[in-house]
Amino acid sequence: MKRLLLVLLAALAACRADDRRDTVVLWHSYGGDERAALEQIIADFNAGDSGIRIEPVAVAYDGFADKITSAIPNGNGPDLFIFAHDRLGDWRAAGLIEPIEYYVDDALADRFRFQALALLARDGSLYGMPMAEKWTALYYNTDLVAVPPRTTDELRAIAAELDRRSPGTFALAYQNMELYGHAPWLHAFGGSALDGAGEPDLDTPAAIAALEYTRALARDGLVPREAKPTKVATLFNEGKAAMAISGPWFRQDATQVPWALAPLPVVSETGRPLQPYYGAEGVIMSARARDKDRAFEVMRALTGDDAAELRALRAHQLVPNLAVWRLPAVAGDPTLAVFARQLEQTVPMPGNAAMRQVWAPYERVLQSVISQGANPGDTLSAAEREVKSYLEGAE
Amino acid sequence: MSAPRGWAGSYALAAVLTFVVAAGSFVGYRNDAFRARETGRARAAAAMVARGLPAPPEAVAADLVLPAEPSARYPFLRRRQLASGRALGGAGAPFTDKLLYDAAGRAEAGGAYAAMIPGSELVLAAQPIPAHPQPGAAAGRAESSGGVAVAVTRPPQGPEGFPFLVVFGLLAIGALVAAAGALVGGRARPLGLALGACGLAVPATLWRGPVPGVLILAIAGAVAWAEHRGHLARAGAELRRQRAAYTFLGPAALAMLILVAVPFVIGLVLGFYDHHHGEWTYVGLDNFAEILSGGGRSLDEPLNFWFTLGVTVLWTAVNLVLHVTLGVTLALLLRQKWLRGRTAFRMLLILPWAIPNYITGLIWHGMFDEQHGAIDSLLSLFGIDQVHWFSSWATSFTANVVTNTWLGFPFMMVVALGALESIPRELDEAAEVDGASAWQRFRHVTLPHLRPALAPAVVLGAIWTFNMFNVIYLVSDGRPNGSTDILVTEAYRWAFERGERYGLASAYAVLIFLVLLLWTVFGTRVLRRRE
Numbered sequence: 022m023k024r025l026l027l028v029l030l031a032a033l034a035a036c037r038a039d040d041r042r043d044t045v046v047l048w049h050s051y052g053g054d055e056r057a058a059l060e061q062i063i064a065d066f067n068a069g070d071s072g073i074r075i076e077p078v079a080v081a082y083d084g085f086a087d088k089i090t091s092a093i094p095n096g097n098g099p100d101l102f103i104f105a106h107d108r109l110g111d112w113r114a115a116g117l118i119e120p121i122e123y124y125v126d127d128a129l130a131d132r133f134r135f136q137a138l139a140l141l142a143r144d145g146s147l148y149g150m151p152m153a154e155k156w157t158a159l160y161y162n163t164d165l166v167a168v169p170p171r172t173t174d175e176l177r178a179i180a181a182e183l184d185r186r187s188p189g190t191f192a193l194a195y196q197n198m199e200l201y202g203h204a205p206w207l208h209a210f211g212g213s214a215l216d217g218a219g220e221p222d223l224d225t226p227a228a229i230a231a232l233e234y235t236r237a238l239a240r241d242g243l244v245p246r247e248a249k250p251t252k253v254a255t256l257f258n259e260g261k262a263a264m265a266i267s268g269p270w271f272r273q274d275a276t277q278v279p280w281a282l283a284p285l286p287v288v289s290e291t292g293r294p295l296q297p298y299y300g301a302e303g304v305i306m307s308a309r310a311r312d313k314d315r316a317f318e319v320m321r322a323l324t325g326d327d328a329a330e331l332r333a334l335r336a337h338q339l340v341p342n343l344a345v346w347r348l349p350a351v352a353g354d355p356t357l358a359v360f361a362r363q364l365e366q367t368v369p370m371p372g373n374a375a376m377r378q379v380w381a382p383y384e385r386v387l388q389s390v391i392s393q394g395a396n397p398g399d400t401l402s403a404a405e406r407e408v409k410s411y412l413e414g415a416e
Numbered sequence: 417m418s419a420p421r422g423w424a425g426s427y428a429l430a431a432v433l434t435f436v437v438a439a440g441s442f443v444g445y446r447n448d449a450f451r452a453r454e455t456g457r458a459r460a461a462a463a464m465v466a467r468g469l470p471a472p473p474e475a476v477a478a479d480l481v482l483p484a485e486p487s488a489r490y491p492f493l494r495r496r497q498l499a500s501g502r503a504l505g506g507a508g509a510p511f512t513d514k515l516l517y518d519a520a521g522r523a524e525a526g527g528a529y530a531a532m533i534p535g536s537e538l539v540l541a542a543q544p545i546p547a548h549p550q551p552g553a554a555a556g557r558a559e560s561s562g563g564v565a566v567a568v569t570r571p572p573q574g575p576e577g578f579p580f581l582v583v584f585g586l587l588a589i590g591a592l593v594a595a596a597g598a599l600v601g602g603r604a605r606p607l608g609l610a611l612g613a614c615g616l617a618v619p620a621t622l623w624r625g626p627v628p629g630v631l632i633l634a635i636a637g638a639v640a641w642a643e644h645r646g647h648l649a650r651a652g653a654e655l656r657r658q659r660a661a662y663t664f665l666g667p668a669a670l671a672m673l674i675l676v677a678v679p680f681v682i683g684l685v686l687g688f689y690d691h692h693h694g695e696w697t698y699v700g701l702d703n704f705a706e707i708l709s710g711g712g713r714s715l716d717e718p719l720n721f722w723f724t725l726g727v728t729v730l731w732t733a734v735n736l737v738l739h740v741t742l743g744v745t746l747a748l749l750l751r752q753k754w755l756r757g758r759t760a761f762r763m764l765l766i767l768p769w770a771i772p773n774y775i776t777g778l779i780w781h782g783m784f785d786e787q788h789g790a791i792d793s794l795l796s797l798f799g800i801d802q803v804h805w806f807s808s809w810a811t812s813f814t815a816n817v818v819t820n821t822w823l824g825f826p827f828m829m830v831v832a833l834g835a836l837e838s839i840p841r842e843l844d845e846a847a848e849v850d851g852a853s854a855w856q857r858f859r860h861v862t863l864p865h866l867r868p869a870l871a872p873a874v875v876l877g878a879i880w881t882f883n884m885f886n887v888i889y890l891v892s893d894g895r896p897n898g899s900t901d902i903l904v905t906e907a908y909r910w911a912f913e914r915g916e917r918y919g920l921a922s923a924y925a926v927l928i929f930l931v932l933l934l935w936t937v938f939g940t941r942v943l944r945r946r947e
Contacts, residue, residue, distance in 0.1 A: 087912060090916070120518075120521075122493045123505050123514055123517045123518070124505065126493070126495075126506070127487050127488075127490065127493065130487075130489070130490050130493055138490065139492070142491075143492075145491060145492055145494060146494070146521075147490075147492045147493060246804070247804075247806075252785075309534075313514060314514070381909075381913050385896075385898065388806075388807075388895060388896055388897070389896065389897060392806070392896070393808070393896055407719075410711075411914050
C-alpha cells in the first residue's frame with residue numbers, strides 16, 4: 022500500500038513538473054531531414070539564454086489533426102504545433118487555436134511571403150507563423166529525358182520516344198488518385214474545386230475536360246493508372262517513370278536516379294500551364310497554451326530567418342522567409358530556382374470547411390473515372406451532391 | 417438479525433459515502449459562489465470604466481479598448497489602442513495587454529461577458545460600449561464602435577474554507593444516534609442507523625439543492641436496509657474470506673471498468689448527439705433515423721446503411737465458410753499418419769495467424785497492385801493481363817476475402833486439430849471395419865465430434881470478421897466508391913473522413929453492437945440446437 026502511494030505521489034509530481042511554465046511543448050510530425058533540422062534549431066534555442074525550453078514531441082502524421090482536436094479541449098494538448106493551413110477553419114470555430122495578430126506587427130509580417138501569411142489567416146485574424154510552403158514541380162530523370170517538356174505535346178513526343186527505346190517505361194508519374202495531384206490539370210483547364218464564393222463547384226465543363234484528359238493519359242500509357250505517392254517514388258527511383266510531379270519533400274525519396282527539376286508544362290490544348298496548389302505550413306498556438314507570451318517567443322524563433330535558412334538548406338524546405346531566398350546559397354541552388362519560377366504558377370489551396378469535404382469524394386471521382394472509365398459528368402455531379410449533403414449534415 | 421456489533425462498520429460505510437456526496441456538493445457550491453462574487457466584482461469594475469469613473473483598487477488593469485484597426489498592408493493584422501492613446505502590445509507591454517486585447521475582440525463578437533482566467537488568479541469582465549451616434553458616421557458601423565470597457569481584477573480573498581466543524585459535528589451526532597439505536601435494538605437499530613446517516617443531507621441541500629440531499633437520504637436508507645437484512649455483514653464476511661481472490665480480481669475489474677465499461681457508455685451516449693465544430697448538440701434518435709433510412713440514398717448506393725450491412729453479412733458468411741472448410745480440411749490432412757513432417761507443416765500453416773494482421777493486409781495490398789503486384793505477374797504467366805483488382809466490386813471484394821481467408825483459416829485449423837485429437841481412433845477404425853466409406857466416416861463419426869469445438873469458434877470468428885477493420889481498410893480501402901466498405905470502416909469514415917460526424921459514427925457503432933448482440937444470442941442458440 023505504501024509503495025502504491027509512493028508511485029501515485031511520483032506520478033502527481035511528474036504531472037506538476039510538466040506544468041512548468043518555462044517549458045513550451047511543441048508537437049510536430051516531421052521526419053527525416055526536416056526533423057533533424059528542427060531538432061537542431063530547438064537544441065540551439067534551448068542552449069540560448071531566453072529562459073524558455075522547447076520540448077518537441079514527434080506525433081505521427083496520421084491522426085495528428087484528430088489528436089489536436091481531442092487533446093486541446095481536455096487540457097493535455099501541446100502549447101504549439103506545426104500543421105498545414107487547411108484545418109485552421111475548424112479549429113478556429115471550435116476555439117482550439119489562439120489568434121496571434123496581437124504579437125505580430127507589420128515589420129515582422131514583412132519578413133514573410135504574403136500568400137503564406139494569408140493562408141494562415143481567417144476572418145481578420147492571424148492563426149499561425151509560416152514555417153514552410155509547399156507546391157509541386159516536374160522532376161525528370163536526366164538519363165531518360167534530355168530536355169524537359171514545356172508543353173504536353175512535347176510530353177507526348179517524349180513518351181513516344183521512350184516507348185521505342187525502353188518499352189514499359191511511363192513518361193510521367195503523379196498522384197493521379199488524389200485531388201492534390203489532379204489539381205494542376207484541373208487548373209490548366211480553367212477549373213477549380215470551389216467557386217468564387219468558396220462553395221463546392223465540382224460538376225463544371227472544365228472539370229470534365231480535365232478528367233477526360235488525365236484519363237486519356239492513363240489509357241495511352243503515359244502515366245500509371247493508379248499512382249499513390251509511394252508508387253510515384255518507386256517508379257521514378259526504378260527508372261520506370263521518366264518524370265514525376267512532386268514537391269520539395271520528393272528530394273528525400275528520389276535518391277536512386279540522377280534527376281533535375283523543371284517547371285510544370287503547358288497543356289497544349291488549352292495553352293495554360295499546369296498550376297499546382299500552394300499550401301502553407303505554420304506553427305500554431307493552442308488556445309490553452311500555458312504561457313502565451315513565451316509560446317510566441319518560440320514561434321518567432323522557429324520561423325526566424327536563421328532557423329528558416331537551416332531548414333531550407335538542410336531539410337530542403339521551401340520557406341516563406343523572403344530574406345532566405347536572397348541568400349547566395351539558396352538563390353544559387355538550381356532546384357530552388359525552379360521552385361521559385363513555378364511559384365508564379367500556383368493556386369492557393371483553399372482551407373475552408375467546404376474544401377475539407379471535397380477531398381475524399383474527389384478521390385472517388387478520380388478512381389471511378391480514371392480506373393473504371395465512369396462518365397466524368399455523372400460522377401462529378403454525384404460527388405457534388407455528396408459534398409453538399411455532408412456540409413448540410415454538418416450544419 | 418445480524419451480529420449486534422456490526423452497527424459501527426455499517427455507520428462508517430454510510431458516513432464515508434455521504435461525506436463524499438456532501439464534500440462534492442460543497443466544492444461545487446464554493447466554486448459557484450466564488451465565481452459569482454468575483455465576476456460580479458469584475459463586472460462592476462468594467463461598468464465603472466464604461467462610465468468613465470476610476471477603477472476600484474482590486475483592478476490590475478482597467479481601461480477602455482478602442483475598436484481594432486487593420487494594418488494597411490495586412491488585413492488580418494489588427495491593432496488596438498486604449499482610450500488613453502497607448503497602443504496595446506509591443507516591446508515592454510504589461511502582460512495584461514493581451515488580456516485586454518482578447519477580451520475586446522470577444523466582447524465585440526459576443527457581447528458583455530465575465531470569466532475567470534484559467535491558469536491565473538485573475539478575473540476579467542468586458543462590456544461593449546454603444547457608440548454615440550455621430551453625425552456623418554457611416555451607417556452600419558455604429559453599434560460597437562464605442563470600444564469595449566475591460567477590467568481585470570485580482571480577488572481580494574480566496575473562496576471560503578471547508579466547514580469541517582459542521583460536517584464532522586453532524587457525523588459525530590449521527591454516530592451517537594446510530595449507537596443509541598443499536599443499544600435499544602430491534603426496529604430502533606435500522607431506524608437509528610438511517611437517521612444518524614442522513615444528517616449531512618441538510619447542509620448538502622443548502623449547498624447544491626435537492627439532488628445531493630435526496631442522494632444522501634437514499635444512501636442512508638439503503639445502508640440501513642442492507643444492514644437490517646444482514647447483507648452488509650455477509651458481504652463483509654465474504655470479502656474477508658476471499659480476500660486474496662478479490663485482491664487479485666480488483667485491478668482487472670478496475671481496468672475493465674475504465675477501458676471497457678466507461679468508453680462503451682460514452683459511445684452509447686454520443687450516438688444521441690451531433691458534433692459540429694467541437695460543439696455537441698443533443699439530437700435524440702436523429703442519427704439512428706438517418707442511418708436506418710439510408711440517409712436519402714437508394715439501396716444500391718454504397719453509403720446506404722442497408723447496402724453496407726448486406727456487404728458486411730456477405731463478407732462474414734463467405735469468410736466463415738472458407739475459414740471453416742479450409743481449416744477443417746487441413747486439420748484432417750495433418751492428422752493423417754502417412755504425412756511426413758507434420759509438425760513442420762503445422763508450424764507453417766499457423767504462421768499467417770502469428771503475423772500481425774495489418775502487416776498481412778499491407779503485404780496483400782501490394783500483391784494485388786496492378787503494376788508491381790505478385791498476383792498480376794503470376795496471372796500474366798497464364799495469359800491473363802492486368803486485372804484491375806480494385807476497379808470493380810467483385811474483384812475488390814475477392815481480394816479482401818482472399819486476404820482474410822489467409823488470415824483466418826489457421827485459427828479454425830487449430831481448433832479443429834484440437835478437437836480431432838480427442839476423437840478416439842477406435843471409433844474410426846470400428847466404422848471402417850463395419851464397411852463405412854470415407855465420407856460416411858467423416859459425416860457420422862468425425863463431424864459430430866468436431867461440432868462442439870467448432871461452434872464457439874464460429875461465433876467468435878464471425879464477430880472478428882464482422883469487425884475486420886484492418887483488412888478492408890488496408891487492402892481495398894472501400895474501393896471502388898466505398899462499395900466494399902463494411903459497417904466498421906463506414907463508421908470510421910463518418911468520424912474521421914467525412915466532416916467529423918462523431919455522433920453518427922457512434923450511432924453506427926451502437927448498431928454494429930446490436931447486430932453482433934443478436935448474432936451472439938441467436939447464433940449460439942441455433943448452433944447449439946443443431947448439436
